[in-house]
Amino acid sequence: MSANGKAVHEAQDRALPVCQPERLSESMRYSVLAGGKRVRPVLAIAACELVGRSAAAATPVACAVEMVHTMSLIHDDMPCMDDDTLRRGRQANHVAFGEYTALLSGDALLALAFEHLARGCADLRVVPAERALRAVAKLGNAAGAGGVAAGQVADKASEGKPVSLAMLEFIHLHKTSRLNSAAAVCGAIVGGGTDGQIESVLRYARSVGLLFQVVDDVLDVTRTSEQLGKTAGKDQAADKATYPKLLGVEQAQAYMTELLAMAEAELQGFDDAERAAPLQHLARFIAYRQN
Template sequence: MRHSILAGGKRIRPVLAIAACQLVGGAAAAATPVACAVEMIHTASFIHDDMPCMDDDALRRGRPSNHVVFGEATALLAGDALLALAFEHVARGSTAAGVPADRTLRAVLELGSAGGPGGIAAGQVADMQGEGDPSARLPAMKYILVHKAARLVEAAAVSGAVVGGAGDADAERVRRYAHFLGILGQVVDDVLDVTATSEQLGKTAGKDAAAGKATYPRLLGLEGARAYAGELLAKAEAELDGFDAAPGSIWLYGLSCGL
């Protein structure tokens, strides 16, 4: 578990949870348990994704994948354990931080929905089924990205906002921001898979193309994918316009531009 979760990475989802909490006037400490939990869920998903039965990748975050180091059985269990620990940590940590129980429960519901058949699991199944399919189109690819990538980004932001005290309207604006951001992140990843090296990415470059996966550069062309990324960035930032220029707002603008 430590091998994968302490391997580095951009930590976009945890930063997003804390920034969304601050955006609505909450203290960063209130969102720390959610931030840790969402990174555990994300890490569990890529431990499983990298296994030979799925994406079969030997490199993650510049280090050998979990199953390469510890074997497939241990990697499978490490991912399962991180999923369980995520929810235990939200429950214990949020209570210790003084987050009201009803808000903790809403955060748990968001994270659980993002990790299961309404999120990552469904997206991964669709992704595997679509490999090598020359008839793949944008609607099918968007389904994969919304479930496999954007849904957990949404959950991170909404959970952070909720434990920070957000009302329903603000939480939904944060959700829309994160939805666009989640798709943007995947479009950028697709572009980098074509244009960057394995050393720059910390994972195997060109693997999506080799597997025949539907990607934005494949369906829109490289320049078309870059243009779409610009549209998503504008839509994401528009959702922040109504918030005060609080620390969380600054973080969120910086996060979207950093992609």
């Protein structure tokens, strides 16, 4: 994870434009290069390697997915959304650069993600155009009405209202899990995976993406802002539906164990245990992380 995360960080540093006005470039770089766990890029690379290709083939996917994710974080922190002032241990983008710059840098990152994915696959000359186009479509669906945007709207609309467990799962499957799934699936696609392999990767990533959010919900009520690097207790303050709120902390933790087992089970169908090991360890890292 550390090595792949570092490689993606360096690739994104090269990919981010230096443009006028400089403030836009600074805002984009401020959030993209702020660090983080790089879970989605690592998912893309590990899935690509799982089906037999090198990490290099998935680097454009890894960078593009992280750009989309960063866009969602910038927009998520804004006053019209979650109104958070802290992200990854420092000021949120809109606090550091102002609201309109933050909004537009998020928009620019979303556009850059697809440009970088298309150009990157073409420049590598090892990813067939049909597979590159398929990856673009998957990522677009995950970023828009089929994923992050739909989940965010449902999340905001549910604040302060009774929310069923089914609706909560809809929110998290779209807001968080869909982008994780897209990262892994796109990695398997550009890696030349078969339809069966891609379906297994999808089911694995769906469980891991939901697991990530359940863990997030639990940490929000069991850790401090200093431990998390972001504002703790904000979901409760906003009267949002969460797994601990609906199930209690202990049952939410039991669900985490169930999701981890489901993710690991999907890897059993792959013959090469060594190639599957990074995804297995990644699932466990997500399950047992402390921030």
